[in-house]
Amino acid sequence: MECASRDEIIAIQNEKIVKQVKHVYENVAYYRDLMDKAGVKPEDIKSIEDIRKLPFLTKNDLREAYPCGMLAVPMNDCVRIHSTSGTTGKRVVTFYTQHDIDIWEECCARALAAAGGTEEDVCQVCYGYGLFTGGMGLHGGSHKLGSLTLPMSTGNTERQIQFMQDLKSTILCCTPSYAAYIGETVKEMGLTPDDLSLKMGIFGAEPWTEEMRRDIEAKLGIKAYDIYGLTEMCGPGVAFECSEQKGMHINEDHFYAEIIDPETGEPLPDGTVGELVFTSLDREAYPLLRYRTRDLCVLTREKCSCGRNTVKMCKPLGRSDDMLIIRGVNVFPSQIETVLFKEGFPENYRIEVDRVNNTDTLDIFVELPERLFSDTVSSVAMHEKKLAGAIKTMLGINPVVHLVTPKSIERSEGKAVRVIDRRKLH
């Protein structure tokens, strides 16, 4: 399937979308109302091209329909739920039939295989298990591939490393920030990558830069692959990197991707930055049509050296709702991370935004690398000034940089919280 031609992929999508729209219209009253309001009937959708006629869904719709309003099969037919972490408002709960689980695990198995994983591998899954989709998703993918699966979940990092050594784990699955933390702990334990058998990592669930990739690759002596997904579509495995490590192949036989202008909702051509929209083509229990992810992204359709013909998405450039507007300037945390790595500060950081006397403030706390820790106060001040200058060049606004003691910023075992915006509290 993964090496299907473009024509074959489109034929599959054409067939699936017609069935899926009918399934949703007949079984999800909430979406039927949206279609009726938009004046679209299932018969109007004859091929994947017609998808543009369908109304969008947003996270707000899912919250409104919480918990079962988007369910398209009887609850009895479902075998599992998962949920988003939902820091604000209601969580999103997503349901799966056995068929949905099978598809999801297949998608994750593809991701592992694309990175070179086989049944010979030992796959240590250190994404959180439970309602979060990371643990169970990669776990299922690893089983499907036939690898020996270590269901570690997060936490107890020294024990993770002990297992890694004792069971000779070859694949590590976790968030990139946890991978970096594991790398640090390996060093602290007096070990080097040569003491481990790791070959590759499957890292995702949060934004990470190319600089961070290189840092993790060096710390753990592995190749680090990106994996993308979201709870609303199934979880991890919607898209994954291949050996080329340039963009993530979307599992297009299950998910149809579009890029739209976030302001107008108009579709944008390949190669243009916009909001990523997904349609699940064959999910039974929780089939979302034209779901707006809020992730800003670019799609490309060039031929890939790995032989897959599926559309690729770039690393998400940020979320439209993660973008900070500081003194009127659009700032993505990833821009700051890129500068920090480039300037030789690959350790942990935290961004704090506040408003004092009606003016936005931007404070960036960065851990001192060990090599600079014994420096004099004046040389630390000089580094702070230099970093602030580099960030000003990138963003156009002046931050205050604070170099802090190594290891003083809290480490993350799941998704890292790097930004604290206190302005929302006012």
Ligand code: DLL
């Ligand atoms: O994070 C699913 C997942 C688990 C993906 C494990 C990969 C690995 P949610 O918690 O619903 O689901 O968060 C989804 O996380 O809309 C993106 O903003 C972000 N995200 C996910 N993968 C990546 C990635 C899981 N590779 C939201 N790069 C998405 C950047 C990512 N952001």
